Amino acid sequence: MTAYERRRLSRELSALANASVASALQHDEARNQACAIVGITGPPGVGKSTLIGSVALSRLRSTMAIVAIDPSSPLSGGAILGDRIRMVDLSEEPRIFIRSLATRASRDGMADNIPLILNRLASAGFGEILLESTGVGQVEYGIRAMVDTMVLVISPGAGDQIQAMKSGIVEIPDIFVVNKADLPGAIDLANEMRAIIRLREKSRRSWTPPVLLTSTEDKSTLTELNAAIDAHHKLVLSEGNRDVRARAWQIQLITSLIARRTAEALNTCDAEDFTLPVSKLYAKVAAAISATGDGSAPTRLRREHDG
Ligand SMILES: Nc1nc2c(ncn2[C@@H]2O[C@H](COP(=O)(O)OP(=O)(O)OP(=O)(O)O)[C@@H](O)[C@H]2O)c(=O)[nH]1
Numbered sequence: 318m319t320a321y322e323r324r325r326l327s328r329e330l331s332a333l334a335n336a337s338v339a340s341a342l343q344h345d346e347a348r349n350q351a352c353a354i355v356g357i358t359g360p361p362g363v364g365k366s367t368l369i370g371s372v373a374l375s376r377l378r379s380t381m382a383i384v385a386i387d388p389s390s391p392l393s394g395g396a397i398l399g400d401r402i403r404m405v406d407l408s409e410e411p412r413i414f415i416r417s418l419a420t421r422a423s424r425d426g427m428a429d430n431i432p433l434i435l436n437r438l439a440s441a442g443f444g445e446i447l448l449e450s451t452g453v454g455q456v457e458y459g460i461r462a463m464v465d466t467m468v469l470v471i472s473p474g475a476g477d478q479i480q481a482m483k484s485g486i487v488e489i490p491d492i493f494v495v496n497k498a499d500l501p502g503a504i505d506l507a508n509e510m511r512a513i514i515r516l517r518e519k520s521r522r523s524w525t526p527p528v529l530l531t532s533t534e535d536k537s538t539l540t541e542l543n544a545a546i547d548a549h550h551k552l553v554l555s556e557g558n559r560d561v562r563a564r565a566w567q568i569q570l571i572t573s574l575i576a577r578r579t580a581e582a583l584n585t586c587d588a589e590d591f592t593l594p595v596s597k598l599y600a601k602v603a604a605a606i607s608a609t610g611d612g613s614a615p616t617r618l619r620r621e622h623d624g
């Protein structure tokens with residue numbers, strides 16, 4: 318990919334990221350399943366970016382795109398994430414395209430038309446896409462629908478967030494990684510995760526999520542992670558569940574578009590509207606949304622006394 322092509326793609330992705338619901342609906346092609354999308358998620362600071370840097374280099378076969386979703390304030394604008402990935406010198410590798418996106422409105426990782434951005438990258442012919450997202454809870458559900466393989470990274474000492482996550486998140490990832498295996502507590506944490514997963518194992522038929530230990534200190538730990546990603550992706554393909562994935566994608570996308578339209582419609586309400594009974598306010602907002610079925614921004618809600 319030439320520098321010119323990179324800049325052009327980057328501009329296109331910015332336009333997509335900023336697209337309104339109406340323009341997002343112009344890009345309504347189905348999920349592009351041409352390349353594997355691997356989601357790497359977990360609490361802040363567990364080492365996701367560092368790990369992605371090493372994983373990217375070690376599993377680079379043709380070309381690769383790395384998208385980092387930065388949930389931090391618009392002030393940092395995703396720059397910090399990008400820099401962290403570049404720390405491991407991926408910028409020197411012409412076959413890797415890196416893009417960070419600062420999320421704005423949504424807490425479920427689905428803001429900024431990320432599904433459309435992933436689709437655009439898949440259509441651009443990248444061999445694989447790695448998606449970094451930081452978060453616990455809601456974020457994972459949104460990401461789950463967008464990726465083929467989901468890797469959850471935790472590390473010793475990430476404390477309360479891991480505690481909170483262990484209760485709810487265990488059913489979502491395909492692969493668990495305890496990173497910073499060089500730090501004390503890593504093995505205990507991995508064993509704890511394994512015990513929790515075992516309790517739920519019965520509900521999973523074809524795949525038991527492995528719990529792997531990784532560390533930047535020891536590159537051989539990446540081999541195991543790469544093998545697990547490959548094995549899972551092979552299973553995803555062999556299960557012939559393209560339709561299932563396409564459906565999950567559609568559901569997630571439509572849910573996020575409607576949520577954004579709801580927010581737009583609510584923005585046009587005035588103080589008086591909010592004194593209405595919920596059923597009436599609901600009817601108004603629902604009418605505003607369906608009145609503009611093409612996704613264009615809703616006009617001001619009709620007031621009770623207007624007609
Ligand atoms: N000891 C140790 N430190 C690590 C390891 N991997 C990453 N770190 C350090 O952990 C810190 C956070 O690393 P990042 O890769 O930025 O973590 P992140 O999960 O991407 O962080 P956010 O994007 O802010 O959520 C950095 O200081 C890294 O040098 C590891 O295997 N062992």
Ligand SMILES: [Mg+2]
Nearest residue numbers: 365366398401
């Ligand atoms: Mg990071």
